[in-house]
Amino acid sequence: MQNTLTRNEIKNTKSFLQSETNLCFYIEKRLKQIFSDELNSHNSIFRKVKPSAIHKMALFLSGAVTRSCSIGIAGETASGKSTITYDIIDTIQKFANEYSIKDAIARINTDDYYYDRSEMVKKAGSFAEFAKHYDLDVPEALELELMKKHIKTLVYGDAVYLPEYDMSGTAKRTDNVKLAKPSKIIISEGLFTLTEKVVDAFDFKIYVDVSTHAQKERFYKRAEERGLGDSADEVYMNASNKAITHIHPTAMKADIILSGEADRAAYRKFINRMLALVEEIHYNK
Numbered sequence: 001m002q003n004t005l006t007r008n009e010i011k012n013t014k015s016f017l018q019s020e021t022n023l024c025f026y027i028e029k030r031l032k033q034i035f036s037d038e039l040n041s042h043n044s045i046f047r048k049v050k051p052s053a054i055h056k057m058a059l060f061l062s063g064a065v066t067r068s069c070s071i072g073i074a075g076e077t078a079s080g081k082s083t084i085t086y087d088i089i090d091t092i093q094k095f096a097n098e099y100s101i102k103d104a105i106a107r108i109n110t111d112d113y114y115y116d117r118s119e120m121v122k123k124a125g126s127f128a129e130f131a132k133h134y135d136l137d138v139p140e141a142l143e144l145e146l147m148k149k150h151i152k153t154l155v156y157g158d159a160v161y162l163p164e165y166d167m168s169g170t171a172k173r174t175d176n177v178k179l180a181k182p183s184k185i186i187i188s189e190g191l192f193t194l195t196e197k198v199v200d201a202f203d204f205k206i207y208v209d210v211s212t213h214a215q216k217e218r219f220y221k222r223a224e225e226r227g228l229g230d231s232a233d234e235v236y237m238n239a240s241n242k243a244i245t246h247i248h249p250t251a252m253k254a255d256i257i258l259s260g261e262a263d264r265a266a267y268r269k270f271i272n273r274m275l276a277l278v279e280e281i282h283y284n285k
Contacts, residue, residue: 027281028058039198045262045270046210053255056203061278068155068182070201073189074250075208076243078218080260084208085189087264091271092185099283106183108151110190112165113142116155118172128231137191137242144197147188150180151201157182191243194250207251210260 031054032068039046059065071088075081089105096104118271124130134142146163154159161176194205216236223232251257 003236015070023281024058024062024064027061027277028055030277031057031061031274034270034277043259043262043266045259045266047213047257047259048254049257050255053204056255060203067157068184068186069203070151070155071188071204071206072193072199072202073187073206073208074190074191074194074247074254075260076116076210076215076247077191077239078215078222079208079210081189081208083110083264084260084267085187087267088187088271091268092207092275095272095275095278099279101184103181103183105185105187106154106180108147108154108180108186108188109165110142110147110160110188110193111158111167112163112173112178113144113147114165114171115141115143116171116173118166118170121169121171127171130171135238135242137239139192139195139197139246139247144192144195148198148201151186151188152199152217153199154180154182154186189249192250194253195246199250199253204256206255206256206258207254208258208260214261 035046035049035054038044039049060069073085075080085107089107092105095101114136120134121127121130124133150160150162159179161182161183162174162178163173164177166172166174188202193204194207194261199205218231219236219239223235228235
């Protein structure tokens with residue numbers, strides 16, 4: 001068997017690589033313009049975007065990188081990260097439905113990786129009593145190593161069963177209950193999504209920045225809805241103090257820093273601009 005390439009094969013390979021390089025260059029150029037337009041707009045959704053993130057996006061969009069991409073979104077409590085994540089998922093899913101794209105995006109909920117502490121809650125008599133002696137606002141309260149393993153499993157093409165944590169006050173976690181299929185995009189958000197034990201699982205690292213005023217206003221509105229009552233002040237102070245140690249520093253690892261106070265319509269508009277580029281590249285004949 002001949003192991004060397006023929007002249008025609010070499011010529012075709014070079015032509016293929018050249019076309020791939022040209023496509024990647026074209027996509028990166030278009031992405032730079034899209035990001036630049038948004039960065040220079042009034043009330044931009046961005047605080048910061050690293051050029052390396054745009055280059056990496058071009059590699060994924062061009063097909064130079066063929067595996068799934070993973071996105072991690074972090075920020076303080078009431079920063080807007082969950083809302084932004086849901087808007088991203090909803091906008092991409094609508095696009096996927098239009099073009100009959102299967103398994104376009106899958107969400108991994110960071111909160112589902114809190115350790116099971118249901119027996120401790122029972123022993124304490126209530127979740128409120130349990131929470132007085134157990135800190136949920138530190139990365140050590142979650143099994144982030146397992147989360148990293150699950151994300152990497154999905155990224156490299158295998159399905160996995162995810163845990164589910166009961167947020168109603170039992171502190172119970174049930175493992176292997178939710179089937180997650182490999183998808184083109186794996187997205188996760190949470191307080192500790194960009195902390196040391198899990199950050200390396202993500203291709204794109206996003207931090208949501210928010211002013212203290214906006215965050216506090218959102219927090220107390222949510223606290224009222226959840227019936228925290230007089231304990232709201234204590235919960236807020238603990239979360240804010242722990243954020244200084246465990247969450248704020250993760251902004252340094254972020255490829256992109258988003259404004260948690262931008263209009264939701266602006267996020268959707270930007271995502272749709274990105275999807276229009278995808279449509280042009282892959283679906284317009």
